[in-house]
Amino acid sequence: MPYPSRVNEVRLVESAWQMIGTEGSAEQVSLAKLAAAFGVKAPSLYRYFPNKTELVRAVNLLTLTRMNAHLLGALENLTAGAATQRALAMGHAYRAFARQYPAQYRLAYHSNGVQPAIEALEALALPVQQVMAELVGPEKALLALRGAWALLHGFASLEINQAFRRAGDLDAAFEGAWLAYVRGWAANPLG
DSSP, X not given: OOOOTTOOHHHHXXXXXXXXXXXSSGGGOOHHHHHHHHTSOGGGGGGTOSSHHHHHHHHHHHHHHHHHHHXXXXXXXXXXXXXXXXXXXXXXXXXXXXXXXXXXXXXXXXXXXXXXOHHHXXXXXXXXXXXXXXXXXXXXXXXXXXXXXXXXXXXXXXXXXXXXXXXXXXXXXXXXXXXXXXXXXXXXXXX
16 A cells, blocks of 8 residues: 555644644644544654654744744834834734744743754744844844843743733733833943
8 A cells, every 4th residue: 555645744743733732732642643633553654753752843843933934924014124113023923923822832942852953943033133133233132132032932931821820911011021121222222
C-alpha cells in the first residue's frame, strides 16, 4: 500500500499546532492521537520526526514564525515615521497573539529543551528592536528592547496563566503600562 500522501511534514506540524491549541498543552497530544488524525499508525510519523521532542520544536518554530507575522501585520497600516505608534501597535499585537494562542505561546517559551533555533527568536525580536532604535537611538535599542520584552512577555504570561488575581480592567492595565513604557523612552531615552 502506498504511503498516504496526505501526511507530510508541513501538515503534521500544522495539525500538531492546532491540536495543542485545542487540547491546551503538548502533554495532551500524543503521536498516536496525531497519527489517528491522519489515518495512519504512530510509527509512520517517525519518517518526519525522530521523536515528539523534535515535533514540538517544529511547532515552537511555527508559533514564533506566526507571532512574527502577527507583529509585522500590526504595522501594515501605520506610517513609517510614527515609531511610538508602531511600538504601541506591536505591543498590542504581541499580547493579542498570546491571548489567542495561549497553549502554543506557553509552549514556545516554557518548554525546556525544545526551544526553536535562536534565529527564530532573533527574527521575532528584531522588528521590535528596530522600532525601539527609532525611539531611543541604536546605542540604547537593546536596553529598550529587553525592557519591552520583559513587560510584554511578563504581562502576557501572567494574563494567560490567570495570575492576575486582583480585580481590575486588564486591558486598561496593559494599555497604561505599555503606553507609559513606550512614551517614557520616547520622551527621555536615558540621556
